[in-house]
Amino acid sequence: MVTDCAHKERKPPLTTPEKNGDGRTRYAVVGTGSRAQSYVRALCGEHRDVADLVALLDPNPGRLAYHRELIRGLGTGARTPAAYDGGELERMIEERGVQRVVVTSPDHTHADVIARSLRAGADVITEKPLTTDAEGVAQITKALDETGRDLVVTFNYRYSPRNSALRELITSGAVGRVTGVQFEWVLDTQHGADYFRRWHRDKPNSGGLLVHKASHHFDLVNWWIDDAPRRVYASGGLKFYGARNAAERGLTERPARGTTDRAGKDPFLLDLRLHEELRGLYLDNEHHDGYLRDLDVFGEGITIEDNLALVVDYAGGPTLSYGLNAHSPWEGYRVAVNGTEGRAELDVVERAAVITDGGRAAAVDPSMARDAAAEGARHDGERLVLQRHWEPAREIPIPEAEGGHGGGDAVLFRALFRGGEADPLGRAAGVVDGIRAVSVGIAGNESLATGRAVDIVDIVDAGEE
Numbered sequence: 357m358v359t360d361c362a363h364k365e366r367k368p369p370l371t372t373p374e375k376n377g378d379g380r381t382r383y384a385v386v387g388t389g390s391r392a393q394s395y396v397r398a399l400c401g402e403h404r405d406v407a408d409l410v411a412l413l414d415p416n417p418g419r420l421a422y423h424r425e426l427i428r429g430l431g432t433g434a435r436t437p438a439a440y441d442g443g444e445l446e447r448m449i450e451e452r453g454v455q456r457v458v459v460t461s462p463d464h465t466h467a468d469v470i471a472r473s474l475r476a477g478a479d480v481i482t483e484k485p486l487t488t489d490a491e492g493v494a495q496i497t498k499a500l501d502e503t504g505r506d507l508v509v510t511f512n513y514r515y516s517p518r519n520s521a522l523r524e525l526i527t528s529g530a531v532g533r534v535t536g537v538q539f540e541w542v543l544d545t546q547h548g549a550d551y552f553r554r555w556h557r558d559k560p561n562s563g564g565l566l567v568h569k570a571s572h573h574f575d576l577v578n579w580w581i582d583d584a585p586r587r588v589y590a591s592g593g594l595k596f597y598g599a600r601n602a603a604e605r606g607l608t609e610r611p612a613r614g615t616t617d618r619a620g621k622d623p624f625l626l627d628l629r630l631h632e633e634l635r636g637l638y639l640d641n642e643h644h645d646g647y648l649r650d651l652d653v654f655g656e657g658i659t660i661e662d663n664l665a666l667v668v669d670y671a672g673g674p675t676l677s678y679g680l681n682a683h684s685p686w687e688g689y690r691v692a693v694n695g696t697e698g699r700a701e702l703d704v705v706e707r708a709a710v711i712t713d714g715g716r717a718a719a720v721d722p723s724m725a726r727d728a729a730a731e732g733a734r735h736d737g738e739r740l741v742l743q744r745h746w747e748p749a750r751e752i753p754i755p756e757a758e759g760g761h762g763g764g765d766a767v768l769f770r771a772l773f774r775g776g777e778a779d780p781l782g783r784a785a786g787v788v789d790g791i792r793a794v795s796v797g798i799a800g801n802e803s804l805a806t807g808r809a810v811d812i813v814d815i816v817d818a819g820e821e
Contacts, residue, residue: 374455374479376408381773382435384454384478386445386463386469388419390637391483393426394765395458400427400434403773409801410452414461415442418641445469449476456481461564461616467492470507471499476784477634478744479506481772485571486790488563500787508772509790511575515767516756518738522691522702523580523781525752528743532697534581534672540679541689546710548662548682552653553614553626557660559801564660566590566804567797570680573689574668574722575785575793577678580693583670584792589809590800594663596683602654614650623712625652637707656677666800669811675687676685685709686734698744698753708734 374381383399385392392412399409409427414420420439427434440448448454457473459466459482461775473480486509487493500507513519527535543551551569555561564570578585595601602610611618614625628639628650638649650669662683668676709732743749771777771784799810 368626370775378408380406380408382453382455383407383409383458384413384448384452384456385423385458385460386410386413386473387459387465388412388414388423388637389460389462390560390633392423392458392460393633395460395769396423396427396819398765398769398773400430401432402434404434407773409437411440411448411454413440413442413445413448416641416644416647416684417441418644419637422636422641427451440590445472449473449478454478459483463488463568464560466680471495474503474507475505476501478507479511481508482790484575484790485563485567485794485797486787487794488560488567488798493798494796497787497791507787507790509785509787509793510690510768510772511572511579511654511783511785511789511793512574512765512768514579514781514785515765515771517706518702518740519576519580520783521740521752521754522693522700522782525700525740525742526580526693526695527582527781530698530744531693531695531700534583534674534693534695536674536694537577537581537676538575538692538694539573539676539689540691541570541681542684542685542687543569543680543682544684544707544710547687547707548684549597549653550626551599551660551682552658552662553651554649555647557651561657562660563794563797564681564801565662565680566666566800567794570664570678570800571793571797573680574676574796575789576631577668577676578789578792579782579785581672583672583674585668585676585796585799585812586671587669587809587811588799588803589608589667589798590664590803591666592661592680592804593658594658594661595663597653597662598658599654599656607654610652610654612652612655613648614652619701622709624653637684661804664800670797698742698747701741701743703741705734705736706739708732708736745748803813 376382379496385395390507396409412420414424424436424439427436429512438452455478457478457480459469459480461469463485468554470480470482487496487551551557551565558569574585611625616625618625628634634649637646642648664680666678668678670676686705687707688710693700698816738754740752740754741749794814799812803810
């Protein structure tokens with residue numbers, strides 16, 4: 357049913373969207389938080405000639421209104437989409453003739469939204485992670501089997517030129533047969549901290565960072581080496597954020613949330629009043645549903661981990677050693693791919709330091725909008741190096757990139773909304789890719805709970821019981 361443990365082969369993800377008589381595809385976006393904006397801007401801007409955004413769905417009427425006003429402000433002539441409440445998914449698809457649903461709602465809702473959309477007659481594009489648990493995997497695959505419809509998982513980091521360059525290098529045979537991968541990802545004290553301010557801090561909502569964030573990373577490894585994960589051992593815990601850790605370091609008498617007069621004196625507090633987008637999406641609309649976007653990262657109730665280490669065995673023989681830290685002073689990642697003929701190394705610094713300016717914090721996510729490079733020994737940038745046995749190391753050129761997620765978003769949206777282009781690197785990701793990525797995190801969470809190594813097939817097949 358999943359990964360290469362699947363009962364049957366599944367078709368590759370749809371590469372050319374179905375069109376209406378006017379040559380456009382009818383889209384709806386479900387979930388109108390921050391991530392939805394990238395899709396809305398792309399659908400109503402650059403790709404408006406091939407895409408028609410006809411509806412938005414969210415349980416918060418304020419965020420619906422925010423996005424509708426955003427579209428009107430683009431000045432592209434795009435229609436203002438109809439707005440639907442969270443419980444009106446099937447009605448929206450039927451009334452608006454929706455052909456493709458874009459899912460950008462919280463992670464724990466993905467399985468239900470995807471399955472219902474498929475059964476209502478629409479194909480689906482979903483943000484990662486595919487789902488948060490084995491039951492969600494079973495729900496999605498059952499709906500796909502019953503409907504024969506299509507699902508695309510948007511792993512935008514595959515489309516980043518630096519990550520594509522590493523895939524191309526490995527595929528060329530430059531390092532020989534891959535024997536192992538070492539992968540370290542560090543999130544800084546602004547972006548990393550942000551997962552502990554919002555709904556992600558509750559593991560039932562997000563699956564923790566092993567599912568929500570690291571599914572990106574596991575997908576990259578699966579794709580880079582063209583292999584399927586089989587067995588996972590995980591270790592980690594909440595070692596920096598949270599009330600207990602704060603008390604041990606003398607950080608007492610914490611405010612419940614960041615939007616306070618104390619915010620300018622504490623870099624860990626996020627003052628929503630200082631961020632136009634976050635104020636408009638969340639602060640101005642929290643009276644509708646009570647959702648607080650700016651909880652204290654050192655507060656009570658956090659159930660996810662901030663330090664994680666995994667060992668993952670692959671079907672073809674390689675082993676992945678993976679580390680994630682969510683309170684680093686800088687943000688980026690380091691990858692080393694070892695093979696029978698050499699080694700490839702990719703180093704990426706997305707933000708060299710978190711620098712505050714007069715109480716205003718740096719951009720929350722440096723992969724979306726970079727701050728100016730901090731002065732010091734570390735600078736934003738990327739470097740890909742190949743060293744074959746018995747040869748000196750040489751740097752491999754990486755094509756220039758612009759836009760969010762290392763330049764991946766723009767390329768991804770072009771592939772999603774226009775399609776039809778050759779993709780020799782196989783960047784388009786379908787349900788098998790989504791399951792492979794999330795199954796590592798699901799198994800990792802089980803390993804954290806039991807202290808034992810976990811076979812992925814055992815975890816995912818449990819979702820069918």
